[in-house]
Amino acid sequence: MDQERKRRVEIVKRRLLQTSTPRIQVALILSLTGLAGFLTSFSLLNLGVLWMWLRYPLAILISYCVFLLLLALWLWWQRRGRDVDFDSSVLELIPSEPFSHGEGFQFDGTGDFGGGGAGGSWGESASSSTTVATDSPASSGIGVDLDLEEGWLIVIAIVALIGGLIASFYVIYIAPLLLAEILVDGALVAGLYKRVKHIESRHWLRAAVRQTLLPAVLATVFFTIAGYALQKAVPEAHSIGEVWSHVMEVER
Secondary structure, three states: OOOOHHHHHHHHHHHHHHHHOHHHHHHHHHHEEEEEEEEHHHHHHHHHOOOHHHHHHHHEEEEEEHHHHHHHHHHHHHHHHHEEEHHHHHOOOOOOOOOOOOOOOOOOOOOHHHHHHOOOOOOOOOOOOOOOOOOOOOOOOOOOOOOOOHHHHHHHHHHHHHHEEEEEEEHOOOHHHHHHHHHHHEEEEOOOOOOOOOOOOHHHHHHHHHHHHHHHHHHHHHHHHHEEEEHOOOOOOHHHHHHHHHHHHHHH
16 A cells, blocks of 8 residues: 555544444454355254355355355445545545644544444254254363263364454454555545545455455454364264254263
8 A cells, every 4th residue: 555545544544433333343244244154054054064164264264255245245334324525635645744623534423334243143043953962972172971082172262263363353352454545545546535646546345355355364264163073073963053962961
């Protein structure tokens, strides 16, 4: 990103932090993304895709597309529904004094989404009421009566799931910068920067993918590891819910 673009993105970022709640907005978008992933995984399970290590990355791929679609809807809402005004002082000048409310993008102060929540969870409820029994439970000293291999595989899966959730929370952390870049590039694509010279016009999707592709890849890797570990630990199980039922049954 060139220096002029960086400065304009910084102005928009600060305006977003002052007049709206970008992290809550992205948290809501991620919650809807997580719901899309859950529904995708549930649908694939009912279509016969029983392997968690395969179903989870497919669900993440579909949900990432939903995430980008929701960002497109957010940008449309900001440009059309909320009447974002791209002030000429932002488009043509690089401010040399501290940012104030009287310059830069003009928002109406009400352009945030209601609601909140953390990034979408990929946990599934049990898809069947079948009780999975263990053949020879043995005490392993890790808190439940699972054999040592099962216990460590489940621990690995839990760590991987936490890693995937951390990747989602990182997107919430960078939300102000992410939304600011989308707004700036969205303005360029829409032709609202007609008077700005020597700035490359980029599609907003480029910034969105650049900022979120790595967290999405990490989430895919982590959930694939989790799915494989859970499948290896409890081969009869086809969802996290069934693994949980197995653990509870062994504990009893």
